Amino acid sequence: MIKPMAVEERSATPVTDPLPPEADRQAAVRGGTASQWQLIWRKFRRHKLAKIGLVAVLFIYAVAIFAEFLAPSTPSVQDPKYAYAPPQVLHVYSQTEGLGLYVNGFQVKQDPQTYARTFTSDPQQRIEVGLFVKGAPYKVWGLFPSDRHFIGPKEFGQPFFLWGADRAGHDLLTRILYGARVSLSIGLVGVAMSFLIGLTMGGISGYYGGKPDTLIQRIIEFLMAIPTLPLWLALSAAIPAGWGPLTRYFAITVILSVIGWTGMARVVRGRFLSLREEDFVTAARLDGCSQPRIIFRHMVPSFSSHIIASLTMSVPAMILGETGLSFLGLGLQSPAVSWGVLLQDAQNIRAIQTAPWLMLPGAAIFITVLAMNFVGDGLRDAADPYK
Structure with a gap:
């Protein structure tokens, strides 16, 4: 009698497919051809707090852009009968x-x-x-x-008065919305100016080295050695008292930019020192490219993501600088409307006791700065190739 052949037992361990699934394969192909900004955006989307902060920042800037339409009134409208009216x-x-x-x-x-x-x-x-x-x-x-x-x-x-009224009977919500435009624009304009100064000075220092590097670094060290607040006070006190709100606005922006470029210059200098001996820079020199083209066409784009992350972290500092100067009475002054000017009413403890809603501009500053810091942290982590 012929015995049946023994059925070979199957292994309990499943056989794995050596090839990745189709979705993973397509993702790998996309990752191999993705640009630097696409890779940064993918890493940024994994940062939940950064995404929340980005939505908040975009919403705040949208409110500032359309402040006239969104505000229930205008900053100049007042009714003294309703001074310190509650919300x-x-x-x-x-x-x-x-x-x-x-x-x-x-x-x-x-x-x-x-x-x-x-x-x-x-x-x-x-x-x-x-x-x-x-x-x-x-x-x-x-x-x-x-x-x-x-x-x-x-x-x-x-x-x-949805958010109450101030000591003159102005609608506080209206003035906060209008003040957002001034405070946020000072942050952007100030950062843009400090970026240009820091990129130029840091690029010269890192690319050429030698005496230009030594001179610029001594200037940076001198400015960084001076305490920030006394330097702000000294420069703000030099502004003539007769200047109008618009002139003082530009003066405060220039002051914040002159002080805030040192950190950007240090970052740019360090990157230039590490890149000036790279092969692509040497190839650009041998190809006959001019020095400005090598700097702005080849070197700066290679670390532009780091610059953007640094700029994002600098905007909250500019906003806080304007707020601090205006709060102390050395920045913007009435009839200009900014968050710092609005917080001047909060200097009076008795007024805060009877009208605590006067602290609402401080809450707006806190939320804006916190959201921008979240976005800056997310961009910094996304731009870091080692994370």
Whole structure:
């Protein structure tokens, strides 16, 4: 009798496919042909806090760009009767046309001895609130006249203070939105100017070396040895008191740029020292390229990602610098509106005790700087090839 052949037992260990799955293979192919910026963006997207910070920064800058339309009023509109009026709560109710919005009015009581006024919400006074309503006239970016506001009272002139009012009866929300444009633009313009100075001085120092390098490094060390705040105070005090808001704006921007270029110059110098002996730089020299072309066409793009990460980290410092100077009364001054100017009202402890909403510009600064730091950390990690 012929015995059946023994069935060969299969191994319990599954046979693995030596080739990667199709999705991984395509990702590998894409990774091999991806540009430097594509690789940075892929690493940046894995940084959750950086993505949240980027969304927040884009939202804040969008609000600053369209501040006139989004603000319920204009910075110059004031009503002294409502000085230090508390924030009003926005209510939603049902009506025949759909949902409606309203806020309660105020009952104002004045102490006959101290003349201090007390505001209480009056449910009997309903102030109808609408979207895209007519209000105080303004010019979009100083060019196009309009009177439409995203939100505001349907009847122009009624008290409407979602974030409260300051000591002169200005709407604090309106002034914060307008102040965002000034504070954020100073950060961008100041960083742009310091970037040009730092790139030029650091490039000369790192590319040529020798005496130019020694001279520039001594200047950098001298500026970095001076305490920042006293240097800001000294330069700001030199600004003539008769200068207008626009002139002082540019003066403060120049001051922050003159002080802030040293860190960028150090970074650029270090990169130039490491790159000037590389093969592609030597090949560019042998090919007859001019020195400016070698610097700006070949060397700078090779570490542009690091420069962008450094610039992103510098913008919050510029914003805090302007805020500090304006808070101390040496930067922008009224009628200019910036977050630092608004925080001048917070210097009075008694005012903060009775009107704590005056600290809201500080909250705006905190959120903006924190979001920018998250974005800077994400860009720095994404641009680092060793992470």
